[in-house]
Amino acid sequence: MQGRKGSLGMILIGAAAALLLGSAAGTVINAQPPAPEKSPVYRAKAARGRILDRYGSILAYSGEDGSRSYPEDLCPHIIGTLSASGEAQSGIELALDTVLRGQDGLRDSGHNIPVRDGSDVYLTIDSSLQRAAESILEKAAAQYRKGVDYDTAAPYCGKAGAIVILGCESGEVLACASYPDFPLNDFSRRYDSLAADDNSPLLCRALNGLYRPGRTFKPVTAAAALCSGAVRADTRFWCGSHLRLGDTDFSCVKPHGAADVRRALELSCNIYFYRAALLTGSSQLTNYARLFGFGQAPRIELPTVPGSFASPENTSPWSEGQLIQAAIGQSTTLCTPLQMAIEALTLAREGSYLEPTVIRSTGGMRPESEPVPNDELYSFGSKEVFDLIKRGMTDSTVYTYGEWALSKLPHPCAVKTGTPQSPRGYDSAVIGFYPADRPEIAFAVMLEGGANAKHTVFEICEAYNKRIQF
Numbered sequence: 095m096q097g098r099k100g101s102l103g104m105i106l107i108g109a110a111a112a113l114l115l116g117s118a119a120g121t122v123i124n125a126q127p128p129a130p131e132k133s134p135v136y137r138a139k140a141a142r143g144r145i146l147d148r149y150g151s152i153l154a155y156s157g158e159d160g161s162r163s164y165p166e167d168l169c170p171h172i173i174g175t176l177s178a179s180g181e182a183q184s185g186i187e188l189a190l191d192t193v194l195r196g197q198d199g200l201r202d203s204g205h206n207i208p209v210r211d212g213s214d215v216y217l218t219i220d221s222s223l224q225r226a227a228e229s230i231l232e233k234a235a236a237q238y239r240k241g242v243d244y245d246t247a248a249p250y251c252g253k254a255g256a257i258v259i260l261g262c263e264s265g266e267v268l269a270c271a272s273y274p275d276f277p278l279n280d281f282s283r284r285y286d287s288l289a290a291d292d293n294s295p296l297l298c299r300a301l302n303g304l305y306r307p308g309r310t311f312k313p314v315t316a317a318a319a320l321c322s323g324a325v326r327a328d329t330r331f332w333c334g335s336h337l338r339l340g341d342t343d344f345s346c347v348k349p350h351g352a353a354d355v356r357r358a359l360e361l362s363c364n365i366y367f368y369r370a371a372l373l374t375g376s377s378q379l380t381n382y383a384r385l386f387g388f389g390q391a392p393r394i395e396l397p398t399v400p401g402s403f404a405s406p407e408n409t410s411p412w413s414e415g416q417l418i419q420a421a422i423g424q425s426t427t428l429c430t431p432l433q434m435a436i437e438a439l440t441l442a443r444e445g446s447y448l449e450p451t452v453i454r455s456t457g458g459m460r461p462e463s464e465p466v467p468n469d470e471l472y473s474f475g476s477k478e479v480f481d482l483i484k485r486g487m488t489d490s491t492v493y494t495y496g497e498w499a500l501s502k503l504p505h506p507c508a509v510k511t512g513t514p515q516s517p518r519g520y521d522s523a524v525i526g527f528y529p530a531d532r533p534e535i536a537f538a539v540m541l542e543g544g545a546n547a548k549h550t551v552f553e554i555c556e557a558y559n560k561r562i563q564f
Protein backbone atom coordinates (compact mmCIF):
# COMPACT_ATOMS: atom_id res chain seq x y z
CA MET A 95 0.00 0.00 0.00
CA GLN A 96 2.89 2.34 0.89
CA GLY A 97 4.28 2.00 -2.54
CA ARG A 98 0.96 2.90 -4.09
CA LYS A 99 0.59 5.96 -1.77
CA GLY A 100 4.05 7.21 -2.75
CA SER A 101 3.25 6.74 -6.31
CA LEU A 102 -0.06 8.67 -5.98
CA GLY A 103 1.83 11.50 -4.23
CA MET A 104 4.16 11.92 -7.17
CA ILE A 105 1.25 12.17 -9.54
CA LEU A 106 -0.44 14.87 -7.40
CA ILE A 107 2.75 16.94 -7.24
CA GLY A 108 3.15 16.71 -10.96
CA ALA A 109 -0.47 17.83 -11.53
CA ALA A 110 0.00 20.79 -9.15
CA ALA A 111 3.15 21.83 -11.00
CA ALA A 112 1.29 21.62 -14.25
CA LEU A 113 -1.51 23.77 -12.82
CA LEU A 114 1.01 26.31 -11.58
CA LEU A 115 2.68 26.49 -14.92
CA GLY A 116 -0.62 26.85 -16.64
CA SER A 117 -1.68 29.53 -14.23
CA ALA A 118 1.54 31.44 -14.81
CA ALA A 119 1.05 31.35 -18.60
CA GLY A 120 -2.57 32.60 -18.26
CA THR A 121 -1.45 35.50 -16.07
CA VAL A 122 0.88 36.77 -18.78
CA ILE A 123 -1.93 36.80 -21.43
CA ASN A 124 -4.41 38.59 -19.15
CA ALA A 125 -1.89 41.28 -18.24
CA GLN A 126 -1.43 42.37 -21.87
CA PRO A 127 -4.74 41.95 -23.69
CA PRO A 128 -4.67 42.47 -27.50
CA ALA A 129 -6.10 45.69 -29.03
CA PRO A 130 -9.84 45.28 -29.61
CA GLU A 131 -10.47 43.76 -33.00
CA LYS A 132 -11.57 46.53 -35.49
CA SER A 133 -14.74 46.05 -37.57
CA PRO A 134 -13.47 45.60 -41.12
CA VAL A 135 -14.12 48.69 -43.34
CA TYR A 136 -16.28 47.57 -46.21
CA ARG A 137 -16.80 49.72 -49.25
CA ALA A 138 -18.82 48.82 -52.30
CA LYS A 139 -19.07 50.97 -55.42
CA ALA A 140 -22.61 51.30 -56.76
CA ALA A 141 -22.96 50.34 -60.41
CA ARG A 142 -24.08 53.34 -62.49
CA GLY A 143 -27.46 52.89 -64.16
CA ARG A 144 -27.74 52.44 -67.88
CA ILE A 145 -29.25 54.91 -70.37
CA LEU A 146 -31.56 53.28 -72.89
CA ASP A 147 -33.72 54.41 -75.77
CA ARG A 148 -37.53 54.16 -75.73
CA TYR A 149 -37.44 50.53 -76.88
CA GLY A 150 -34.66 49.37 -74.56
CA SER A 151 -31.64 49.70 -76.85
CA ILE A 152 -28.65 50.40 -74.63
CA LEU A 153 -27.11 53.81 -75.26
CA ALA A 154 -24.73 53.91 -72.25
CA TYR A 155 -23.64 51.36 -69.65
CA SER A 156 -20.85 50.92 -67.13
CA GLY A 157 -18.40 48.00 -67.09
CA GLU A 158 -17.10 46.16 -63.99
CA ASP A 159 -14.30 48.70 -63.70
CA GLY A 160 -16.80 51.58 -63.79
CA SER A 161 -15.80 52.75 -67.27
CA ARG A 162 -18.68 53.98 -69.42
CA SER A 163 -19.36 52.46 -72.84
CA TYR A 164 -21.69 53.58 -75.60
CA PRO A 165 -22.61 50.66 -77.88
CA GLU A 166 -24.23 52.82 -80.57
CA ASP A 167 -22.43 56.13 -79.95
CA LEU A 168 -25.69 58.00 -80.60
CA CYS A 169 -26.97 61.41 -79.48
CA PRO A 170 -23.83 62.44 -77.54
CA HIS A 171 -25.22 65.89 -76.65
CA ILE A 172 -28.30 64.31 -75.09
CA ILE A 173 -26.56 61.48 -73.22
CA GLY A 174 -23.75 63.73 -72.01
CA THR A 175 -20.35 62.89 -70.59
CA LEU A 176 -18.57 61.74 -67.43
CA SER A 177 -15.14 62.94 -66.33
CA ALA A 178 -12.21 60.52 -66.10
CA SER A 179 -13.04 60.11 -62.40
CA GLY A 180 -16.68 59.33 -63.20
CA GLU A 181 -18.23 62.69 -62.30
CA ALA A 182 -21.25 63.66 -64.41
CA GLN A 183 -20.51 66.65 -66.63
CA SER A 184 -23.39 67.23 -69.04
CA GLY A 185 -26.56 65.91 -70.68
CA ILE A 186 -28.74 63.26 -69.07
CA GLU A 187 -25.69 61.98 -67.16
CA LEU A 188 -25.71 65.30 -65.25
CA ALA A 189 -29.45 66.03 -65.24
CA LEU A 190 -30.27 62.59 -63.77
CA ASP A 191 -26.99 61.97 -61.95
CA THR A 192 -28.60 61.14 -58.61
CA VAL A 193 -30.85 58.54 -60.25
CA LEU A 194 -28.06 56.99 -62.34
CA ARG A 195 -25.37 57.11 -59.65
CA GLY A 196 -27.12 55.21 -56.87
CA GLN A 197 -25.46 55.02 -53.44
CA ASP A 198 -22.04 53.57 -52.64
CA GLY A 199 -22.03 51.10 -49.73
CA LEU A 200 -19.95 51.73 -46.56
CA ARG A 201 -19.69 49.69 -43.36
CA ASP A 202 -17.32 50.55 -40.54
CA SER A 203 -17.58 51.23 -36.83
CA GLY A 204 -19.78 54.30 -37.46
CA HIS A 205 -21.67 53.49 -40.67
CA ASN A 206 -23.75 50.79 -42.17
CA ILE A 207 -24.88 52.05 -45.57
CA PRO A 208 -25.92 49.29 -47.92
CA VAL A 209 -24.86 49.63 -51.54
CA ARG A 210 -27.67 50.67 -53.88
CA ASP A 211 -26.97 50.49 -57.58
CA GLY A 212 -28.11 53.35 -59.82
CA SER A 213 -31.35 53.04 -61.75
CA ASP A 214 -31.65 52.71 -65.48
CA VAL A 215 -33.07 55.69 -67.38
CA TYR A 216 -35.20 55.22 -70.47
CA LEU A 217 -35.15 58.13 -72.89
CA THR A 218 -37.90 59.02 -75.34
CA ILE A 219 -35.31 58.78 -78.14
CA ASP A 220 -36.02 56.29 -80.92
CA SER A 221 -32.58 54.99 -81.92
CA SER A 222 -33.48 54.26 -85.52
CA LEU A 223 -34.92 57.75 -86.03
CA GLN A 224 -31.98 59.32 -84.19
CA ARG A 225 -29.54 57.44 -86.42
CA ALA A 226 -31.40 58.72 -89.51
CA ALA A 227 -31.31 62.31 -88.23
CA GLU A 228 -27.57 62.12 -87.51
CA SER A 229 -26.92 60.61 -90.94
CA ILE A 230 -28.95 63.36 -92.70
CA LEU A 231 -26.83 66.05 -91.00
CA GLU A 232 -23.60 64.25 -91.88
CA LYS A 233 -24.68 64.02 -95.50
CA ALA A 234 -25.55 67.74 -95.49
CA ALA A 235 -22.02 68.52 -94.26
CA ALA A 236 -20.42 66.24 -96.86
CA GLN A 237 -22.39 68.01 -99.62
CA TYR A 238 -21.42 71.39 -98.20
CA ARG A 239 -17.73 70.47 -98.30
CA LYS A 240 -18.07 69.41 -101.94
CA GLY A 241 -19.39 72.84 -102.81
CA VAL A 242 -22.98 73.09 -103.90
CA ASP A 243 -24.45 74.99 -106.78
CA TYR A 244 -27.28 76.80 -105.02
CA ASP A 245 -29.07 77.60 -108.28
CA THR A 246 -29.71 74.03 -109.31
CA ALA A 247 -31.98 71.45 -107.75
CA ALA A 248 -29.05 70.45 -105.59
CA PRO A 249 -29.09 68.06 -102.68
CA TYR A 250 -29.50 69.54 -99.24
CA CYS A 251 -26.34 70.84 -97.62
CA GLY A 252 -25.14 72.71 -94.54
CA LYS A 253 -21.84 73.08 -92.74
CA ALA A 254 -23.52 72.46 -89.38
CA GLY A 255 -27.05 72.11 -88.11
CA ALA A 256 -29.69 70.36 -86.07
CA ILE A 257 -32.75 68.16 -86.44
CA VAL A 258 -35.47 67.71 -83.81
CA ILE A 259 -38.33 65.23 -84.23
CA LEU A 260 -41.18 65.22 -81.68
CA GLY A 261 -44.02 62.75 -81.16
CA CYS A 262 -47.30 64.60 -81.73
CA GLU A 263 -49.32 62.67 -79.19
CA SER A 264 -46.92 63.07 -76.31
CA GLY A 265 -44.43 65.86 -77.00
CA GLU A 266 -41.72 63.22 -76.63
CA VAL A 267 -38.38 63.93 -78.30
CA LEU A 268 -37.94 61.03 -80.73
CA ALA A 269 -34.73 62.36 -82.27
CA CYS A 270 -32.49 65.28 -81.39
CA ALA A 271 -29.34 65.58 -83.47
CA SER A 272 -26.74 68.34 -83.66
CA TYR A 273 -23.87 68.45 -86.12
CA PRO A 274 -20.95 68.43 -85.72
CA ASP A 275 -21.00 66.19 -82.67
CA PHE A 276 -18.37 64.11 -80.88
CA PRO A 277 -17.64 60.44 -80.24
CA LEU A 278 -18.72 59.49 -76.72
CA ASN A 279 -16.43 56.47 -76.71
CA ASP A 280 -13.39 58.63 -77.44
CA PHE A 281 -14.42 61.84 -75.68
CA SER A 282 -11.68 62.12 -73.04
CA ARG A 283 -8.82 61.46 -75.42
CA ARG A 284 -10.11 63.96 -77.97
CA TYR A 285 -11.42 66.60 -75.59
CA ASP A 286 -8.73 69.21 -76.23
CA SER A 287 -9.19 69.20 -80.00
CA LEU A 288 -13.00 69.12 -79.66
CA ALA A 289 -12.98 72.12 -77.30
CA ALA A 290 -10.68 74.06 -79.65
CA ASP A 291 -12.69 73.26 -82.81
CA ASP A 292 -14.10 76.46 -84.41
CA ASN A 293 -17.19 74.55 -85.50
CA SER A 294 -18.18 73.97 -81.83
CA PRO A 295 -18.91 70.22 -81.85
CA LEU A 296 -19.58 70.33 -78.11
CA LEU A 297 -22.49 72.76 -78.59
CA CYS A 298 -25.92 71.12 -78.58
CA ARG A 299 -27.27 73.21 -81.45
CA ALA A 300 -30.73 71.61 -81.24
CA LEU A 301 -31.32 72.98 -77.72
CA ASN A 302 -28.85 75.83 -77.44
CA GLY A 303 -28.10 77.08 -80.94
CA LEU A 304 -29.93 80.35 -81.73
CA TYR A 305 -31.16 81.04 -85.24
CA ARG A 306 -33.60 83.26 -87.05
CA PRO A 307 -36.58 81.10 -88.00
CA GLY A 308 -37.10 82.97 -91.30
CA ARG A 309 -40.18 82.04 -93.30
CA THR A 310 -40.78 78.91 -91.18
CA PHE A 311 -42.37 81.48 -88.83
CA LYS A 312 -45.12 82.44 -91.29
CA PRO A 313 -47.67 79.89 -89.97
CA VAL A 314 -47.46 81.72 -86.60
CA THR A 315 -48.22 85.03 -88.32
CA ALA A 316 -51.10 83.33 -90.16
CA ALA A 317 -52.49 82.01 -86.84
CA ALA A 318 -52.12 85.43 -85.17
CA ALA A 319 -53.84 87.23 -88.07
CA LEU A 320 -56.70 84.70 -88.32
CA CYS A 321 -57.24 84.15 -84.58
CA SER A 322 -57.20 87.87 -83.77
CA GLY A 323 -59.67 88.56 -86.58
CA ALA A 324 -57.26 90.81 -88.50
CA VAL A 325 -57.83 88.70 -91.60
CA ARG A 326 -60.37 86.09 -92.67
CA ALA A 327 -59.89 82.90 -94.65
CA ASP A 328 -60.91 84.67 -97.84
CA THR A 329 -58.99 87.93 -97.27
CA ARG A 330 -56.68 88.49 -100.24
CA PHE A 331 -53.69 90.75 -100.69
CA TRP A 332 -52.05 91.66 -103.98
CA CYS A 333 -48.37 90.87 -104.44
CA GLY A 334 -46.60 92.85 -107.15
CA SER A 335 -43.30 91.74 -105.51
CA HIS A 336 -42.77 95.01 -103.56
CA LEU A 337 -44.27 96.83 -100.58
CA ARG A 338 -43.15 100.38 -99.85
CA LEU A 339 -43.19 101.55 -96.22
CA GLY A 340 -41.94 105.13 -95.78
CA ASP A 341 -38.82 105.27 -97.87
CA THR A 342 -38.03 101.57 -97.61
CA ASP A 343 -38.91 98.93 -100.15
CA PHE A 344 -39.74 95.46 -98.85
CA SER A 345 -39.72 92.72 -101.44
CA CYS A 346 -41.10 89.32 -102.32
CA VAL A 347 -39.28 86.70 -104.41
CA LYS A 348 -41.53 87.44 -107.38
CA PRO A 349 -44.98 88.90 -108.17
CA HIS A 350 -47.54 86.41 -106.89
CA GLY A 351 -50.72 88.34 -107.73
CA ALA A 352 -53.71 88.01 -105.37
CA ALA A 353 -53.40 85.43 -102.61
CA ASP A 354 -55.43 84.40 -99.58
CA VAL A 355 -53.77 82.87 -96.50
CA ARG A 356 -53.76 79.31 -97.81
CA ARG A 357 -52.27 80.32 -101.16
CA ALA A 358 -49.81 82.68 -99.43
CA LEU A 359 -48.54 79.78 -97.29
CA GLU A 360 -48.23 77.58 -100.37
CA LEU A 361 -46.26 80.24 -102.27
CA SER A 362 -44.57 81.71 -99.18
CA CYS A 363 -45.57 85.18 -100.39
CA ASN A 364 -43.88 87.82 -98.23
CA ILE A 365 -46.28 90.61 -99.22
CA TYR A 366 -49.30 88.74 -97.86
CA PHE A 367 -47.61 88.32 -94.48
CA TYR A 368 -46.34 91.91 -94.40
CA ARG A 369 -49.89 93.18 -94.92
CA ALA A 370 -51.44 90.67 -92.52
CA ALA A 371 -48.92 91.71 -89.83
CA LEU A 372 -49.67 95.42 -90.31
CA LEU A 373 -53.36 94.66 -89.65
CA THR A 374 -52.60 92.30 -86.74
CA GLY A 375 -50.21 94.65 -84.92
CA SER A 376 -47.14 93.87 -82.85
CA SER A 377 -49.04 93.25 -79.62
CA GLN A 378 -51.14 90.39 -81.05
CA LEU A 379 -48.24 89.02 -83.07
CA THR A 380 -46.14 88.88 -79.89
CA ASN A 381 -48.99 87.21 -77.97
CA TYR A 382 -49.32 84.43 -80.52
CA ALA A 383 -45.55 84.01 -80.90
CA ARG A 384 -45.46 83.33 -77.14
CA LEU A 385 -48.34 80.85 -77.38
CA PHE A 386 -46.24 78.92 -79.91
CA GLY A 387 -43.29 78.96 -77.49
CA PHE A 388 -41.09 81.72 -78.92
CA GLY A 389 -39.07 83.87 -76.52
CA GLN A 390 -39.22 81.42 -73.60
CA ALA A 391 -37.33 78.26 -72.74
CA PRO A 392 -39.50 75.13 -72.87
CA ARG A 393 -39.59 72.94 -69.76
CA ILE A 394 -37.47 70.07 -70.99
CA GLU A 395 -35.18 68.07 -68.70
CA LEU A 396 -31.99 69.46 -70.29
CA PRO A 397 -30.57 72.99 -70.41
CA THR A 398 -32.00 75.07 -73.24
CA VAL A 399 -32.11 78.79 -73.99
CA PRO A 400 -35.21 81.02 -74.34
CA GLY A 401 -34.22 82.98 -77.45
CA SER A 402 -36.21 86.13 -78.12
CA PHE A 403 -39.10 87.37 -80.20
CA ALA A 404 -38.84 90.74 -81.94
CA SER A 405 -41.23 93.20 -80.30
CA PRO A 406 -41.29 96.87 -79.24
CA GLU A 407 -40.13 95.80 -75.74
CA ASN A 408 -36.85 94.34 -76.88
CA THR A 409 -36.16 95.89 -80.29
CA SER A 410 -35.09 99.49 -80.68
CA PRO A 411 -35.98 101.46 -82.63
CA TRP A 412 -39.27 99.69 -83.28
CA SER A 413 -41.01 100.47 -86.56
CA GLU A 414 -43.51 99.03 -88.99
CA GLY A 415 -40.50 97.77 -90.89
CA GLN A 416 -39.42 95.78 -87.81
CA LEU A 417 -42.98 94.45 -87.42
CA ILE A 418 -43.24 93.11 -90.96
CA GLN A 419 -39.74 91.64 -90.72
CA ALA A 420 -40.77 89.91 -87.47
CA ALA A 421 -43.80 88.50 -89.32
CA ILE A 422 -41.49 86.60 -91.67
CA GLY A 423 -39.10 85.41 -88.93
CA GLN A 424 -36.43 88.10 -89.39
CA SER A 425 -35.71 91.24 -87.30
CA THR A 426 -34.33 90.34 -83.85
CA THR A 427 -36.19 87.04 -83.41
CA LEU A 428 -33.92 84.17 -82.42
CA CYS A 429 -34.95 80.63 -81.54
CA THR A 430 -33.60 77.12 -81.12
CA PRO A 431 -34.38 74.24 -83.49
CA LEU A 432 -36.29 72.73 -80.54
CA GLN A 433 -38.58 75.79 -80.44
CA MET A 434 -39.12 75.50 -84.20
CA ALA A 435 -40.13 71.86 -83.68
CA ILE A 436 -42.51 72.99 -80.90
CA GLU A 437 -44.06 75.46 -83.36
CA ALA A 438 -44.61 72.52 -85.76
CA LEU A 439 -46.00 70.41 -82.90
CA THR A 440 -48.45 73.16 -81.90
CA LEU A 441 -49.60 73.50 -85.52
CA ALA A 442 -49.99 69.71 -85.81
CA ARG A 443 -52.00 69.65 -82.55
CA GLU A 444 -54.22 72.51 -83.77
CA GLY A 445 -53.26 74.98 -81.08
CA SER A 446 -52.77 72.57 -78.20
CA TYR A 447 -49.41 73.29 -76.54
CA LEU A 448 -47.34 70.49 -74.97
CA GLU A 449 -43.96 70.84 -73.29
CA PRO A 450 -41.38 68.53 -74.84
CA THR A 451 -39.85 65.73 -72.79
CA VAL A 452 -36.81 63.53 -73.32
CA ILE A 453 -37.30 61.07 -70.44
CA ARG A 454 -39.72 58.14 -70.46
CA SER A 455 -38.88 56.41 -67.21
CA THR A 456 -36.39 56.80 -64.40
CA GLY A 457 -37.43 53.95 -62.15
CA GLY A 458 -35.28 51.35 -63.87
CA MET A 459 -38.37 49.59 -65.18
CA ARG A 460 -38.92 49.23 -68.87
CA PRO A 461 -41.73 51.67 -69.66
CA GLU A 462 -45.05 50.82 -71.18
CA SER A 463 -44.92 50.76 -74.94
CA GLU A 464 -47.60 53.43 -75.26
CA PRO A 465 -46.41 57.01 -74.87
CA VAL A 466 -47.55 58.86 -71.80
CA PRO A 467 -48.72 62.26 -72.99
CA ASN A 468 -47.38 65.31 -71.29
CA ASP A 469 -50.24 67.41 -69.97
CA GLU A 470 -51.53 70.02 -72.35
CA LEU A 471 -50.56 73.41 -70.93
CA TYR A 472 -53.14 75.39 -72.87
CA SER A 473 -54.87 75.54 -76.22
CA PHE A 474 -55.85 78.41 -78.47
CA GLY A 475 -57.32 79.15 -81.87
CA SER A 476 -59.87 77.00 -83.64
CA LYS A 477 -59.93 73.90 -85.80
CA GLU A 478 -60.89 76.04 -88.80
CA VAL A 479 -57.83 78.25 -88.41
CA PHE A 480 -55.38 75.39 -88.05
CA ASP A 481 -57.03 73.42 -90.83
CA LEU A 482 -56.48 76.33 -93.18
CA ILE A 483 -52.81 76.63 -92.20
CA LYS A 484 -52.35 72.87 -92.53
CA ARG A 485 -53.79 72.96 -96.05
CA GLY A 486 -51.46 75.79 -97.11
CA MET A 487 -48.48 73.87 -95.69
CA THR A 488 -49.59 70.67 -97.43
CA ASP A 489 -50.10 72.49 -100.75
CA SER A 490 -46.49 73.72 -100.62
CA THR A 491 -45.13 70.16 -100.86
CA VAL A 492 -45.82 70.24 -104.63
CA TYR A 493 -42.60 72.26 -104.87
CA THR A 494 -40.45 69.25 -104.01
CA TYR A 495 -39.19 67.25 -106.94
CA GLY A 496 -37.31 64.16 -108.03
CA GLU A 497 -35.82 62.00 -105.34
CA TRP A 498 -37.00 64.47 -102.68
CA ALA A 499 -40.60 64.68 -103.93
CA LEU A 500 -42.93 64.45 -100.94
CA SER A 501 -45.70 63.21 -103.24
CA LYS A 502 -43.92 59.83 -103.13
CA LEU A 503 -44.71 59.41 -99.43
CA PRO A 504 -47.66 57.16 -98.58
CA HIS A 505 -49.38 60.08 -96.76
CA PRO A 506 -49.42 63.85 -97.37
CA CYS A 507 -46.95 65.89 -95.37
CA ALA A 508 -47.25 69.53 -94.22
CA VAL A 509 -44.12 71.72 -94.44
CA LYS A 510 -42.94 75.31 -94.30
CA THR A 511 -39.49 76.20 -95.55
CA GLY A 512 -37.27 79.16 -94.75
CA THR A 513 -33.99 80.75 -95.84
CA PRO A 514 -33.26 83.11 -92.94
CA GLN A 515 -30.46 85.67 -93.11
CA SER A 516 -27.65 84.81 -90.74
CA PRO A 517 -24.05 85.75 -89.99
CA ARG A 518 -23.16 83.01 -92.49
CA GLY A 519 -25.19 84.67 -95.27
CA TYR A 520 -28.22 82.40 -95.27
CA ASP A 521 -29.29 79.35 -93.34
CA SER A 522 -31.79 76.83 -94.68
CA ALA A 523 -34.66 75.59 -92.55
CA VAL A 524 -37.85 73.57 -92.70
CA ILE A 525 -40.55 72.68 -90.19
CA GLY A 526 -43.45 70.32 -90.68
CA PHE A 527 -45.54 67.42 -89.52
CA TYR A 528 -46.46 64.02 -90.89
CA PRO A 529 -48.94 62.64 -91.84
CA ALA A 530 -50.66 65.97 -92.43
CA ASP A 531 -54.17 64.71 -91.58
CA ARG A 532 -53.34 62.63 -88.50
CA PRO A 533 -49.97 63.96 -87.40
CA GLU A 534 -47.66 61.51 -85.63
CA ILE A 535 -44.37 63.43 -85.86
CA ALA A 536 -43.52 67.14 -85.91
CA PHE A 537 -40.01 68.18 -86.93
CA ALA A 538 -37.61 71.04 -87.53
CA VAL A 539 -34.38 71.07 -89.53
CA MET A 540 -31.81 73.88 -89.50
CA LEU A 541 -28.79 73.81 -91.82
CA GLU A 542 -26.19 76.54 -91.20
CA GLY A 543 -24.99 78.27 -94.35
CA GLY A 544 -26.91 75.61 -96.22
CA ALA A 545 -29.52 75.06 -98.88
CA ASN A 546 -32.54 72.87 -99.58
CA ALA A 547 -33.37 71.82 -96.03
CA LYS A 548 -36.76 70.82 -97.48
CA HIS A 549 -35.01 67.92 -99.22
CA THR A 550 -34.38 66.31 -95.83
CA VAL A 551 -38.11 65.89 -95.21
CA PHE A 552 -38.52 62.90 -97.50
CA GLU A 553 -35.78 61.03 -95.66
CA ILE A 554 -37.15 61.98 -92.23
CA CYS A 555 -40.64 60.71 -93.11
CA GLU A 556 -39.24 57.57 -94.75
CA ALA A 557 -37.13 56.85 -91.68
CA TYR A 558 -40.26 57.24 -89.57
CA ASN A 559 -42.26 54.92 -91.84
CA LYS A 560 -39.52 52.28 -91.76
CA ARG A 561 -38.40 52.64 -88.14
CA ILE A 562 -37.66 49.54 -86.20
CA GLN A 563 -39.88 49.02 -83.18
CA PHE A 564 -39.33 46.36 -80.58
Ligand SMILES: [Zn+2]
Pocket residue numbers: 333335346347348349350351362363364365366
Ligand atom coordinates in the same frame (compact mmCIF):
# COMPACT_ATOMS: atom_id res chain seq x y z
ZN1 LIG B 1 -45.40 87.46 -103.13
